[in-house]
Amino acid sequence: MNGSDLFLLKNGNHDQPTITKVPRNFSGLDKLESSLVQARAAIREGQSGDQINDPDYMPYGPIYWNSTLFHRSYLEMEKRFKVYVYEEGEPPLFHDGPCKSIYAMEGNFIYYMETAKFRTRDPERAHIFFLPMSSTMMVRFIVNRKSRDHWGPLKRTLKDYIDLVASKYHYWNRSLGGDHFIVACHDWGPELSKAVPNLFTNSIRALCNANTSEGFKPYKDVSIPEILLHDGTMRGATGGPSPRQRGVLAFFAGGVHGPIRPILLEHWENKDPDVQVHKYLPKGVSYIDMLRQSKYCISPSGYEVASPRMVEALYTGCVPVLIKDHYVAPFSDILNWKSFAVIIQVEDIPNLKKILMGISTSQYLRMQRRGKQVKRHFEVNFPPKRYDVFHMILHSVWLRRLNARIHDSN
Known part of the structure; x- marks a missing residue:
């Protein structure tokens, strides 16, 4: 993802906006699409326009692909974006989580939406x-663990x-789900979305398990x-x-599951005092204290690609080390993860210490400082x-809605 294409999201090497045809009789859609055209124009103009003072934050620096475009896009979102939340459905499966x-x-x-x-x-x-569906609550209240038919x-x-x-409502059918979205953090969320083909194919799925090998489409x-x-x-x-x-x-400390963690433990568990890799932490050792004592905090995939370890590292001033296959990091259309995190391949696990020792002190300090800067984007506030x-x-x-062009079918 290139920051200069902030609102022209890419699939591979090609811009691929979602285009859905709708019947001509929905005239209100034309006004909505016109406002999005205006937003796209304002974002483009912002690339060369004067910087706008922001009382809360001015995005800057290499943690962003393009801080000016991000800022303009964010301000346009605050100015224009309207979300309708369907009221149908009952807690705890809907409107809860x-x-x-x-x-x-x-x-x-x-809750906050x-x-x-x-x-x-x-x-x-x-x-x-x-x-407003909750994949977690569905799994919790619907799945019969004794049954073979979970799905x-x-x-x-x-x-x-x-x-x-x-x-x-006519809104789902007019776009075949193209202007609808869900949020799912449970491991089963991506698979659950396949229940409705148009939800899986057309709708925006905001997922913790952003695994491209399981159908996650970054564009x-x-x-x-x-x-x-x-x-x-x-x-x-x-x-x-x-x-x-x-x-x-x-x-690193964590359970052994998935294909990557066993490799990490095989090469580094109890092998080097500089590289503290544990299946189980020694008695009396605090996990959060270890994060705070470490320069780099390792975040390998387990059975699923998502892990809270990346954010835990940012929260505690530790530079994240991502070891994941087929994973799209959060907000990576905005954030340049390589500027504040180390990303290594699975095959490089035996060389982990060599790779980290090869990072100069000045570069480490830059990444650590940038991690503290980017932390604000991962904070949960109430x-x-x-x-x-x-x-x-x-x-x-x-951004994805900006990129979805819903056109008249005639």
Whole structure:
């Protein structure tokens, strides 16, 4: 993703906007599309225009592909973007979700989307439609662990919900789901979305498990961070000492599952005091304290590509080390992850220490400083604050909606 193509999102090497044809009789759509055309023009003009003073934050520096374009796009979102939240569906499967655990972003987003200033009660004014389903709650309350058919009840529930919405409103059918979105952080979220082919193919799926080998499309879908909130807040999870006080080169501790972690443990568990890799932390050792004592914090994929470790590293001033295949990092259409994180291939795990030792002190300090700068985009606030994780998720949805050209069929 090149920052100069901020709102022309790319699939591979080709710009690929989502184009959906709709019947001519929906005249209100023309006005909405016109406002998006104006937004795209304003963002383009912003590349060479005067910098706009912002009382909260001025994006700058190499953590962004293009800070000026991002800023203009963000301001246009605040100025124009309207989201309609379907009221159909009952808690806990809809309009509800976890606000603790590693799935916390799902529940947090659903809750705040329903109270955000971006919400409109008039669907005719909406640029996009939010389906407030919780994949986590569906798995929790519908799946019968004793049954071999996990997927059947889950997928029927989602399909029945989409059918209800489509029968009551014309918006789903006019775009075949192209101007609708969901947010799902559960591991099963991507598979669950296949229950409705148009949801999987056309709608914007904001997913923690942004795995391109499982159908995640970067030009259409949104990668969101998995954030572990033990008590529903960031309390106790942020802050750390200066780089000079960090005596551990690299740190990882976590369960052994998936194809990558066994390789990491094979090469580095109990092999080198500089590279602290553990299946289980020694008794009395604090996980969060180890993050704060380390220069680099390793985030390998497990069974799924998503992991809260990347955000935990940013929260504590540790430089993330990503070891993942087929993964699209959160907000990577805006953020240049290579400027504040180390990304290595699985085959380079045996050379992990050599790679990290090969990073100069000045470069490490730059990455660490940039990580502290980018942290604001991953913070969970109550209520949300401008540029925080809630707004970054919504901005990523805004970008995809800007890129979706819904045209008349005649």
